[in-house]
Amino acid sequence: MRHFILVPVMLAGGLTLSACSDNADETVERAFQDVNVVDETNLNDVMLTVADPNEAVDYFQRAAKDNPDRVDLQRGLAKSLTRANRNTEAVAAWNRVVKMEGAAPDDSVDLADALIRNNEWDRAEQVLDGVPPTHETFKRYRLEAMVADSNQEWKNADTFYEIAVGLTTRPAGVMNNWGYSKLTRGDFAEAERLFGDAIRQDGNLFTAKNNLVLARSAQRNYTLPVVPMTQIERAQLLHTMALSAVKQGDITTGKGLLREAIDTHPQHFEDAVRSLRALETG
Numbered sequence: 398m399r400h401f402i403l404v405p406v407m408l409a410g411g412l413t414l415s416a417c418s419d420n421a422d423e424t425v426e427r428a429f430q431d432v433n434v435v436d437e438t439n440l441n442d443v444m445l446t447v448a449d450p451n452e453a454v455d456y457f458q459r460a461a462k463d464n465p466d467r468v469d470l471q472r473g474l475a476k477s478l479t480r481a482n483r484n485t486e487a488v489a490a491w492n493r494v495v496k497m498e499g500a501a502p503d504d505s506v507d508l509a510d511a512l513i514r515n516n517e518w519d520r521a522e523q524v525l526d527g528v529p530p531t532h533e534t535f536k537r538y539r540l541e542a543m544v545a546d547s548n549q550e551w552k553n554a555d556t557f558y559e560i561a562v563g564l565t566t567r568p569a570g571v572m573n574n575w576g577y578s579k580l581t582r583g584d585f586a587e588a589e590r591l592f593g594d595a596i597r598q599d600g601n602l603f604t605a606k607n608n609l610v611l612a613r614s615a616q617r618n619y620t621l622p623v624v625p626m627t628q629i630e631r632a633q634l635l636h637t638m639a640l641s642a643v644k645q646g647d648i649t650t651g652k653g654l655l656r657e658a659i660d661t662h663p664q665h666f667e668d669a670v671r672s673l674r675a676l677e678t679g
Contacts, residue, residue, distance in 0.1 A: 655672055
């Protein structure tokens with residue numbers, strides 16, 4: 398009898414072990430799925446930040462092809478195309494994203510950004526007009542300012558630039574853009590102030606240094622500003638100032654600045670040499 402009793406017990410034990418084994422397999426599988434999700438998220442972040450833009454495009458194209466309904470992968474593809482300066486493709490990708498379930502106002506702002514990069518200003522303005530007014534972000538207002546600039550709506554541009562500056566901890570770039578807007582309007586003194594503010598925020602922003610020289614030269618101030626600069630940057634800024642002087646008819650001053658630029662540059666400064674030669678033989 399004991400043997401007959403043991404058989405069901407052993408069978409029951411075997412079934413219990415089988416059930417435990419199945420549960421363990423499911424637990425392990427779920428654990429691996431969780432790990433895979435974390436790994437994929439980390440990989441997506443890496444691809445969007447440090448990876449080569451075109452490599453990121455390839456990665457997200459493959460991932461989005463396998464999972465076409467995942468808005469995060471389509472968004473990653475659109476961002477990667479923007480980073481790679483593949484602007485026409487980026488516009489098409491962002492158009493797909495904004496129509497998907499899970500799309501957010503930021504996606505519409507990024508679509509407007511891609512449209513501006515693709516020189517489609519009217520469409521960019523239409524997209525921004527459709528963004529809810531409660532969506533107040535630095536990027537949204539920076540783009541609004543750029544669109545207003547393109548329409549020569551100066552009052553609106555100034556308002557949007559001012560809001561954008563207040564919404565970021567790194568305002569140097571937008572200050573530079575705002576200064577350039579003032580420069581194109583002929584408000585040279587205000588442009589000079591804004592370029593100076595941009596350089597104080599970011600002493601490595603050479604574009605702002607070059608624009609500052611243009612603003613000063615437009616006022617016939619041909620002295621270099623007191624800002625941090627390397628020897629090469631000093632030579633380049635002197636070259637910019639020289640060309641501005643020549644453009645305003647101050648030829649003698651321009652020649653002197655070109656000679657100083659050539660002497661300052663640590664290597665052969667071909668652009669300045671060519672400019673000076675053209676003036677002396679022209």
